[in-house]
Amino acid sequence: MIAIQSHSDEASTDDVIDWLLYLGADRIKRLNGNVSLNKETLRINNDSGHSSLFGELQAYWYRRGYFTLDIPDTGNPYPAVTTYFEKEYEYYTNGTAHFLSKQHSINSFCDNHTNKITNLVEAARAGLLIPDTLITADVKEIKAFAALYPRIITKAIAHNRIAATIDSDTYINIAVDTAIFDRDMIDALSAEQHFLPAVFQEYLEKKYELRIFYFHGRLYSMAIFSQLNEATRIDFRKHDRETPNRCVPYQLPDDLENKLRSFMQRIAMNSGSIDMVVTPSDDYVFLEVNPVGQLQWLSGNCNYPVEREIAKFLLHDQETGNRTTENHR
Amino acid sequence: MIRRPETERQKIIDEFLDWLDAHRHNLPVNASTWTFQLVEKRTVAEQELVTLGKYNAQKARSIPFYKPYTKIFKF
Amino acid sequence: MDYLLLYSNCVLVKGANRATICDLQKGDIYPVPKLLADLFQEDRALDLALLKEQVQDETASWLLQLIDTLVASQLAFYCNRQERKRFPALHTEWLFPAHVSHCILDSATGRLDYFTESFIAQLGKLCCNFLQLRFFGTPAITHLEHILRLIKDAQIKSVEILVPWNAAYENAHTYAKWINEYKKISSLICWGAPSTHVVIPGVEAMGYLLYTGEQINTATHCGIINQGLFSTNITTYTESLHFNSCLNRKISIDVQGNIKNCPSMTDSFGHITDTSLSEALNKPGFKRYWHITKDQIAVCKDCEFRHVCTDCRAYLEDPEDACSKPLKCGYDPYTGEWEEWSQHPMKQKAIAYYF
Ligand code: SF4
Numbered sequence: 001m002i003a004i005q006s007h008s009d010e011a012s013t014d015d016v017i018d019w020l021l022y023l024g025a026d027r028i029k030r031l032n033g034n035v036s037l038n039k040e041t042l043r044i045n046n047d048s049g050h051s052s053l054f055g056e057l058q059a060y061w062y063r064r065g066y067f068t069l070d071i072p073d074t075g076n077p078y079p080a081v082t083t084y085f086e087k088e089y090e091y092y093t094n095g096t097a098h099f100l101s102k103q104h105s106i107n108s109f110c111d112n113h114t115n116k117i118t119n120l121v122e123a124a125r126a127g128l129l130i131p132d133t134l135i136t137a138d139v140k141e142i143k144a145f146a147a148l149y150p151r152i153i154t155k156a157i158a159h160n161r162i163a164a165t166i167d168s169d170t171y172i173n174i175a176v177d178t179a180i181f182d183r184d185m186i187d188a189l190s191a192e193q194h195f196l197p198a199v200f201q202e203y204l205e206k207k208y209e210l211r212i213f214y215f216h217g218r219l220y221s222m223a224i225f226s227q228l229n230e231a232t233r234i235d236f237r238k239h240d241r242e243t244p245n246r247c248v249p250y251q252l253p254d255d256l257e258n259k260l261r262s263f264m265q266r267i268a269m270n271s272g273s274i275d276m277v278v279t280p281s282d283d284y285v286f287l288e289v290n291p292v293g294q295l296q297w298l299s300g301n302c303n304y305p306v307e308r309e310i311a312k313f314l315l316h317d318q319e320t321g322n323r324t325t326e327n328h329r
Numbered sequence: 330m331i332r333r334p335e336t337e338r339q340k341i342i343d344e345f346l347d348w349l350d351a352h353r354h355n356l357p358v359n360a361s362t363w364t365f366q367l368v369e370k371r372t373v374a375e376q377e378l379v380t381l382g383k384y385n386a387q388k389a390r391s392i393p394f395y396k397p398y399t400k401i402f403k404f
Numbered sequence: 405m406d407y408l409l410l411y412s413n414c415v416l417v418k419g420a421n422r423a424t425i426c427d428l429q430k431g432d433i434y435p436v437p438k439l440l441a442d443l444f445q446e447d448r449a450l451d452l453a454l455l456k457e458q459v460q461d462e463t464a465s466w467l468l469q470l471i472d473t474l475v476a477s478q479l480a481f482y483c484n485r486q487e488r489k490r491f492p493a494l495h496t497e498w499l500f501p502a503h504v505s506h507c508i509l510d511s512a513t514g515r516l517d518y519f520t521e522s523f524i525a526q527l528g529k530l531c532c533n534f535l536q537l538r539f540f541g542t543p544a545i546t547h548l549e550h551i552l553r554l555i556k557d558a559q560i561k562s563v564e565i566l567v568p569w570n571a572a573y574e575n576a577h578t579y580a581k582w583i584n585e586y587k588k589i590s591s592l593i594c595w596g597a598p599s600t601h602v603v604i605p606g607v608e609a610m611g612y613l614l615y616t617g618e619q620i621n622t623a624t625h626c627g628i629i630n631q632g633l634f635s636t637n638i639t640t641y642t643e644s645l646h647f648n649s650c651l652n653r654k655i656s657i658d659v660q661g662n663i664k665n666c667p668s669m670t671d672s673f674g675h676i677t678d679t680s681l682s683e684a685l686n687k688p689g690f691k692r693y694w695h696i697t698k699d700q701i702a703v704c705k706d707c708e709f710r711h712v713c714t715d716c717r718a719y720l721e722d723p724e725d726a727c728s729k730p731l732k733c734g735y736d737p738y739t740g741e742w743e744e745w746s747q748h749p750m751k752q753k754a755i756a757y758y759f
């Protein structure tokens with residue numbers, strides 16, 4: 001069984017299934033969204049492991065979605081018991097995700113817990129350049145930091161969306177996007193107030209941005225000419241539909257590819273989308289890695305065989321070798 | 330569902346902004362860069378979604394073929 | 405800066421008289437004078453120092469102006485020598501996972517009785533997810549809705565439908581109802597309508613309702629080549645480099661039920677009542693046109709549109725020559741002029757042969 005955990009409206013999953021079917025896969029199981037483990041069984045011993053979710057497991061691809069355990073509402077007068085259930089079963093769902101990640105697999109639910117701060121530390125240790133980063137609530141520190149650079153930016157530590165519920169079908173969507181933290185904002189802060197901490201980084205001038213899809217040692221890189229469109233200068237994800245950013249294949253220098261491989265090994269993530277910036281002085285600066293980034297955007301604009309290679313991996317068909325750079329060099 | 334009238338939407342946002350102003354010092358120091366949007370959920374009815382049988386997929390929109398199938402009419 | 409480099413999804417296609425830059429990311433085509441096109445090394449990099457050396461006077465300033473336009477149109481950018489190798493050419497492999505990419509079903513009567521669940525399963529085996537139904541006779545509402553319901557839950561991703569325009573259907577809002585209810589319809593084209601216009605503009609090429617005044621009552625109307633039918637994207641471009649851009653991975657069933665590569669062709673590979681699609685596909689000769697690329701076709705090989713123009717092999721200027729130019733193309737790449745093909749004196753023999 002080739003097991004895929006995703007969302008019902010996730011286009012790259014359809015694309016990979018197209019390749020699987022074309023290459024002759026006959027047993028594919030796609031689970032979507034919220035997958036309950038209430039009725040499932042996990043067996044682990046020294047010889048083997050087995051989850052009833054997928055039967056005989058040939059390969060596993062985590063793309064989207066999560067495992068849950070539904071705790072029945074018994075009108076329990078002792079909330080601590082319910083809290084205990086929640087905590088207890090979280091270890092079961094995470095354990096199942098871990099079990100699957102140890103099979104022949106791509107990504108894992110656990111990759112969603114990747115930490116941007118940890119990753120910056122590990123990127124620097126792998127020899128990659130990272131932006132000067134400050135995490136603080138101390139206004140004096142922020143002011144001193146801002147004095148070092150022409151401009152600074154701020155972004156979320158991990159979560160960039162807050163849904164502030166108004167009622168059952170209304171909420172205020174709060175976006176914590178990458179934004180310039182300008183002079184006025186800095187001046188408005190008073191050192192006497194006690195804020196909560198946030199992330200600040202030097203603003204990097206960019207020639208172009210890079211989106212790099214890493215997958216079991218292979219790298220597929222794309223340059224994004226976001227400078228062409230004013231609206232996308234800060235965060236290219238906010239690109240306007242009318243004039244999409246020019247996106248083209250890019251060949252990273254070999255030593256940089258090796259550093260990225262070693263970085264991904266350090267953070268133990270077997271697949272992810274890496275964001276980098278190339279500065280006007282040709283420095284390559286690492287920004288972040290997302291475990292389940294957009295694929296069509298990259299493969300579609302660069303004509304990279306990413307979806308086919310994922311399908312081949314799931315089919316244990318590795319004859320194209322571990323380095324893909326040969327494909328598009 | 331029916332959207333709220335604009336005045337009511339504005340009221341919700343104003344209340345939220347008042348709360349934000351009153352509590353600014355208890356929020357992250359970069360809260361001045363947050364952006365907001367009032368969202369009234371419209372759950373797409375199941376039958377509105379496109380089903381792709383074999384793929385176990387339900388999509389908001391399916392995709393067209395990438396070139397003319399044949400060349401029998403022009404526009 | 406050392407070079408002007410075309411973005412790798414903006415490809416330069418040189419023709420006899422001029423060239424085009426095909427913007428495969430955004431779907432636009434820009435004509436370019438030959439003089440400028442010839443200055444590009446490997447069809448993508450223009451050495452700016454060399455340009456200044458080789459070309460002088462007015463020509464130089466004219467070229468520099470053109471170059472500025474290319475940059476302003478976001479087709480090319482300036483880069484230095486080291487950067488150039490960081491921007492490789494587009495990977496040219498055609499990446500489309502299907503044994504058969506699309507299927508055409510023709511009906512003269514308005515019925516497609518073989519269209520059943522098991523027929524859809526046959527398409528599924530071939531990884532065929534895209535369908536075009538061409539009705540030359542009006543399908544009964546119940547019959548077409550039956551077909552649409554079968555498509556609804558199947559693996560089929562989208563379907564284009566051509567039907568004769570019918571006043572009663574129009575009055576009952578049947579066409580709009582189909583578009584609203586069956587979300588897998590990419591376009592519904594009603595031919596023989598009182599006027600030609602877009603009735604419902606779809607979203608992202610899905611859910612279009614179009615009326616055309618043309619009479620499209622037989623498959624012989626197929627094979628039109630004009631600029632409105634060009635397809636400017638990476639999939640078409642890469643397919644045209646290696647395969648026939650119309651007939652590759654195509655399977656069709658004509659109005660008699662004969663399984664063919666294209667309904668307008670004479671060769672049949674079995675009848676749908678006794679032959680499966682894969683049986684027909686595997687018969688010798690079925691794929692004989694699949695590998696005829698534009699680079700092998702007379703005239704087209706010199707045409708700057710050859711990688712956006714999807715070919716036609718059923719109606720040829722010289723019916724005896726499998727590599728002759730499509731009959732219904734009025735473009736002359738040697739002069740850069742479009743003419744009405746049916747008026748052309750050279751084509752009269754072929755017209756008499758086919759029609
Ligand atoms: S070969 Fe010609 S007639 Fe046949 S489908 Fe293509 S364009 Fe139409």
Ligand code: SF4
Pocket residue numbers: 629698703704705707708709710713714729730733734735736737
């Ligand atoms: S000459 Fe050939 S390639 Fe050019 S437009 Fe006509 S048919 Fe297409």
